[in-house]
Amino acid sequence: MKKLINDIGTVLTESLDGFAAAHADIVTLGAEHQFVRRKQTKPGKVALISGGGSGHEPLHAGFVGHGMLDAACPGQVFTSPTPNQMLAAAESVDGGAGVLFIVKNYSGDMMNFQMAAEMLDRENATVIVNDDVAVENSTYTTGRRGVAGTLIVEKIVGAAAERGDSLAALKSLGDAVNSATASMGVALSSCTVPAAGKPTFQIGADEMEMGVGIHGEPGRRRVKLGSANEIAAELAGACLKDLSLKPGREVILLVNGFGGTPLLELYLMVNAAHKVLAGAGVKVVRHLTGPFVTSLEMAGCSITVSAVDVDALALWDAPVHTAALRWGC
Amino acid sequence: MKKLINDIGTVLTESLDGFAAAHADIVTLGAEHQFVRRKQTKPGKVALISGGGSGHEPLHAGFVGHGMLDAACPGQVFTSPTPNQMLAAAESVDGGAGVLFIVKNYSGDMMNFQMAAEMLDRENATVIVNDDVAVENSTYTTGRRGVAGTLIVEKIVGAAAERGDSLAALKSLGDAVNSATASMGVALSSCTVPAAGKPTFQIGADEMEMGVGIHGEPGRRRVKLGSANEIAAELAGACLKDLSLKPGREVILLVNGFGGTPLLELYLMVNAAHKVLAGAGVKVVRHLTGPFVTSLEMAGCSITVSAVDVDALALWDAPVHTAALRWGC
Numbered sequence: 001m002k003k004l005i006n007d008i009g010t011v012l013t014e015s016l017d018g019f020a021a022a023h024a025d026i027v028t029l030g031a032e033h034q035f036v037r038r039k040q041t042k043p044g045k046v047a048l049i050s051g052g053g054s055g056h057e058p059l060h061a062g063f064v065g066h067g068m069l070d071a072a073c074p075g076q077v078f079t080s081p082t083p084n085q086m087l088a089a090a091e092s093v094d095g096g097a098g099v100l101f102i103v104k105n106y107s108g109d110m111m112n113f114q115m116a117a118e119m120l121d122r123e124n125a126t127v128i129v130n131d132d133v134a135v136e137n138s139t140y141t142t143g144r145r146g147v148a149g150t151l152i153v154e155k156i157v158g159a160a161a162e163r164g165d166s167l168a169a170l171k172s173l174g175d176a177v178n179s180a181t182a183s184m185g186v187a188l189s190s191c192t193v194p195a196a197g198k199p200t201f202q203i204g205a206d207e208m209e210m211g212v213g214i215h216g217e218p219g220r221r222r223v224k225l226g227s228a229n230e231i232a233a234e235l236a237g238a239c240l241k242d243l244s245l246k247p248g249r250e251v252i253l254l255v256n257g258f259g260g261t262p263l264l265e266l267y268l269m270v271n272a273a274h275k276v277l278a279g280a281g282v283k284v285v286r287h288l289t290g291p292f293v294t295s296l297e298m299a300g301c302s303i304t305v306s307a308v309d310v311d312a313l314a315l316w317d318a319p320v321h322t323a324a325l326r327w328g329c
Numbered sequence: 330m331k332k333l334i335n336d337i338g339t340v341l342t343e344s345l346d347g348f349a350a351a352h353a354d355i356v357t358l359g360a361e362h363q364f365v366r367r368k369q370t371k372p373g374k375v376a377l378i379s380g381g382g383s384g385h386e387p388l389h390a391g392f393v394g395h396g397m398l399d400a401a402c403p404g405q406v407f408t409s410p411t412p413n414q415m416l417a418a419a420e421s422v423d424g425g426a427g428v429l430f431i432v433k434n435y436s437g438d439m440m441n442f443q444m445a446a447e448m449l450d451r452e453n454a455t456v457i458v459n460d461d462v463a464v465e466n467s468t469y470t471t472g473r474r475g476v477a478g479t480l481i482v483e484k485i486v487g488a489a490a491e492r493g494d495s496l497a498a499l500k501s502l503g504d505a506v507n508s509a510t511a512s513m514g515v516a517l518s519s520c521t522v523p524a525a526g527k528p529t530f531q532i533g534a535d536e537m538e539m540g541v542g543i544h545g546e547p548g549r550r551r552v553k554l555g556s557a558n559e560i561a562a563e564l565a566g567a568c569l570k571d572l573s574l575k576p577g578r579e580v581i582l583l584v585n586g587f588g589g590t591p592l593l594e595l596y597l598m599v600n601a602a603h604k605v606l607a608g609a610g611v612k613v614v615r616h617l618t619g620p621f622v623t624s625l626e627m628a629g630c631s632i633t634v635s636a637v638d639v640d641a642l643a644l645w646d647a648p649v650h651t652a653a654l655r656w657g658c
Contacts, residue, residue, distance in 0.1 A: 002517040002534070004594040004630060006556045006601070014557075015593050018600030022584075022616040057592035077593070188331040205331070227335045228343075255351075262588045262625045263386035264344050264406070265333040271347030272335070287351035291620070296591045297628065301333060326655055 001197045008194045012054050012076055019061055023323045026065045035089035036061040037071040046161045046170055047071070047093040049086060050102040050154060052109050053078040055193065056214060059151065059293045062324030068158035069102075069322075070095075077193050077296070078215045080108030086116035090124070098123035098167035102154055102174065104146025105130040125167055127174030129153050131183045131304065133242040134211030134219045147214050148256040148293040149181035152306045152316075155325065159318035177312065182239035185219070185302030186231055187212035189260060191295045210234065214258070214295045214302075228265075232272035232303065239305040240280050247281025252306040252316060257291035260299035266290065273303050286316055292324065330526045337523045341383050341405055348390055352652045355394045364418035365390040366400040375490045375499055376400070376422040378415060379431040379483060381438050382407040384522070385543060388480065388622045391653030397487035398431075398651075399424075406522050406625070407544050409437030415445035419453070427452035427496035431483055431503065433475025434459040454496055456503030458482050460512045460633065462571040463540030463548045476543050477585040477622040478510035481635045481645075484654065488647035506641065511568035514548070514631030515560055516541035518589060520624045539563065543587070543624045543631075557594075561601035561632065568634040569609050576610025581635040581645060586620035589628035595619065602632050615645055621653065 005011050013033045020029045020036070027036050041047065050060045051073030060072035071089040073081035090099045099120065103113045105128050117124050131149030138145055157174045165173065187209040190199035200216035203209060208226065211219025226234075245251070255270045257263070266289050277284055285308070293302070308316065319328030334340050342362045349358045349365070356365050370376065379389045380402030389401035400418040402410035419428045428449065432442045434457050446453050460478030467474055486503045494502065516538040519528035529545035532538060537555065540548025555563075574580070584599045586592070595618050606613055614637070622631075637645065648657030 002537075002554055002628065004517070004557045004560065004590060004598050006558050006597075011593065011597060014600045015597040018596035018598065018603070018618075021603055021613075022596065022599050022618045055591070055593060057596070062592070188333070208331075225331055228333045229335050231333065259591045260589045260626055260628075261333060262384070262623060263391070263620075264340065264384060264625065267347035267351065267386070268335075268340060268344040269333055269347065270351050271343050274347070274350055284350075289347075289351045291592075294591060296593065297589055299331065299626065 001192050003194060005194060011194050012074060016074065026321065026323060030088055030092060034085045035071045035073045036064050037089065037093050038065055041070055041093050041095055043095045044097055045095045045164065046097045046167050047090065047095055047099045048102060048158055048161050049089050049099060051081045051086065052104050053080060055296045056294050058324030063151065063154050063322050065322035066329060067162050067318055067320035068154050077195065080112045083112050083116040083119060086113060087119060090120055090122060094122055100167060100170050101126040103128050104150055105143055106140045107142060108140065123167060125171040127153060127171060127178065129178050131178060131181045133182045133238050134184045138213055139217040140215065145213050147183045147185065148254055148302050148304045149183045149306060151292050152181050152252060152254065152304065153177045155320065156312050156315045159315035180243065181304060181306040182242040183302050183304040184235045184238045185212050185300060186210050186235060187216065187258065187298055187300035189299040191216050191298035212300060214293060216295060216298060228268055228272045232269055233276050235303040236273045236276040236305065239303060240282065243305060243307055245282050245307055248283065249307055250283050250285045252286040252308055253277065253284045254288045254304035256293050256302045256304060258298040258300045259291055259294035260297045261301055263290065266301055269301055285313060330521050332523060334523060340523050341403060345403065355650065355652060359417055359421060363414045364400045364402045365393050366418065366422050367394055370399055370422050370424055372424045373426055374424045374493065375426045375496050376419065376424055376428045377431060377487055377490050378418050378428060380410045380415065381433050382409060384625045385623050387653030392480065392483050392651050394651035395658060396491050396647055396649035397483050406524065409441045412441050412445040412448060415442060416448060419449055419451060423451055429496060429499050430455040432457050433479055434472055435469045436471060437469065452496060454500040456482060456500060456507065458507050460507060460510045461542065462511045462567050463513045467542055468546040469544065474542050476512045476514065477583055477631050477633045478512045478635060480621050481510050481581060481583065481633065482506045484649065485641050485644045488644035509572065510633060510635040511571040512631050512633040513564045513567045514541050514629060515539050515564060516545065516587065516627055516629035517554065518628040520545050520627040541629060543622060545624060545627060557597055557601045561598055562605050564632040565602045565605040565634065568632060569611065572634060572636055574611050574636055577612065578636055579612050579614045581615040581637055582606065582613045583617045583633035585622050585631045585633060587627040587629045588620055588623035589626045590630055592619065595630055598630055614642060
């Protein structure tokens with residue numbers, strides 16, 4: 001294992017200290033590194049809290065700030081945060097209008113966020129993200145996995161929270177965005193969890209894992225590496241099929257790097273995905289390209305297609321000021 | 330070689346097509362993919378043009394837009410663009426106040442930009458960036474290499490061009506920023522140039538290349554992998570030594586990923602670099618962290634320290650709207 005670390009036991013806390021120092025204008029750390037929160041919260045606004053295992057940076061801490069999350073609870077690498085973290089975060093950022101949890105559909109996260117929701121003596125609701133169309137059920141999941149589409153849910157719901165939408169309205173919007181969002185990924189290499197010290201899976205020099213999860217979980221099948229066009233056809237095709245989009249429908253296209261694939265290739269995949277979407281008559285109205293929901297240093301990418309109406313598009317375009325996404329302010 | 334590509338011969342053009350589609354609000358492509366330019370240029374403003382081999386994305390095309398570059402000329406991977414590309418770019422974006430070329434110090438780039446400067450029938454000047462303190466002379470370089478500090482030169486000079494500084498003033502500012510900027514990097518793995526099809530260099534499972542260049546060129550020495558703290562001490566220490574900074578001096582700290590190292594580790598390196606700089610009494614007033622000047626999928630990072638006065642800091646903070654850097658607009 002080759003990593004820029006000091007000690008396996010302190011990877012997360014040292015990284016969070018660096019993150020907090022680098023973005024001191026936006027975030028502060030909770031006690032004992034339990035959560036990352038906005039420096040300033042807005043009274044009367046619903047508080048948005050997400051979290052999950054680390055190793056997917058910039059998700060989620062990189063999306064804390066104006067227009068997106070109020071707090072993020074980081075677990076150890078690929079390990080759920082605890083209910084105590086979520087309760088401490090809720091205590092810290094609740095503005096009196098309730099708390100919305102945004103949770104990726106993994107068994108550990110679901111159990112711990114549910115426990116926090118039950119223990120929390122404030123009005124709360126939960127949006128579950130399960131945008132990965134590759135497989136039903138998986139190593140850590142019952143049902144579909146939550147992957148890169150989480151970013152889109154957090155951005156759109158975050159903007160709605162900023163304009164003052166109620167908890168019930170945000171829960172409903174989050175569910176709707178999740179339903180309109182589909183993702184699928186491919187891995188060319190494995191990732192290595194620091195505490196494990198060896199690659200999560202083995203893969204041949206000419207193979208790819210089609211439909212991989214963001215923890216290196218198995219996808220649909222292990223096959224010979226295809227061309228970018230073939231891969232884009234399968235990934236974007238699976239998203240289109242899942243969403244049953246009619247020609248003329250407007251979408252956001254997110255080409256997400258898993259960590260080890262350079263931008264040169266990600267933009268090539270954007271070009272390839274465009275052809276697939278154009279072929280289906282779908283209109284890409286917004287783009288996001290880069291490593292946003294990663295799997296440590298895994299090589300590969302995912303394609304996310306999110307259908308948007310006028311309101312969702314305006315919320316996507318609304319100002320955001322976080323470590324990893326910033327526009328309009 | 331495992332990459333998300335269709336054909337080795339069209340990697341660059343397909344990637345540029347994807348880039349232009351993804352950022353159609355900011356850039357347009359020149360004919361025959363000769364350059365990437367701002368969609369809108371400002372008459373009476375000095376035009377800033379950079380470029381170099383591809384494979385370092387988002388450098389340079391990702392820095393084209395308001396507040397930074399007017400155009401970028403992409404060569405094939407790790408190969409200089411041609412003088413014709415630079416002349417076509419200059420023709421396209423010159424606003425009548427002259428052209429400033431920003432060139433990383435590699436023999437191919439230097440020769441071709443110099444040829445373009447001589448052929449160009451418009452007032453022009455050139456800023457040479459050579460911020461890499463690791464070694465004098467290298468595989469492709471006479472003198473020091475230009476690496477991640479290029480981004481800082483492009484941002485600060487770009488902001489000054491936007492406010493209307495003259496060509497002579499920008500040339501002088503660019504030289505000053507370059508002199509105040511030092512970088513050094515470390516690689517844990519090699520990169521693979523698509524046309525070569527195999528890793529640029531071999532490195533042992535427990536080794537690192539200390540002082541590596543952004544094309545995988547040799548650095549100071551090949552040694553056993555050290556801890557993040559040891560690596561930060563050497564990288565940041567070399568920058569501090571080169572700049573001879575007095576205690577109390579204000580700096581921008583750029584922790585740059587080479588492509589294959591996750592953000593989790595880069596932020597851990599921020600934390601480690603902070604301790605080194607604090608120990609020297611230097612004050613980090615701004616941060617930038619992420620893969621900005623990459624070497625395809627190489628694992629590793631570089632540390633850049635750039636000393637700033639009040640004017641340079643204001644120019645760093647000035648609005649920028651490019652694919653890879655965006656704030657204030």
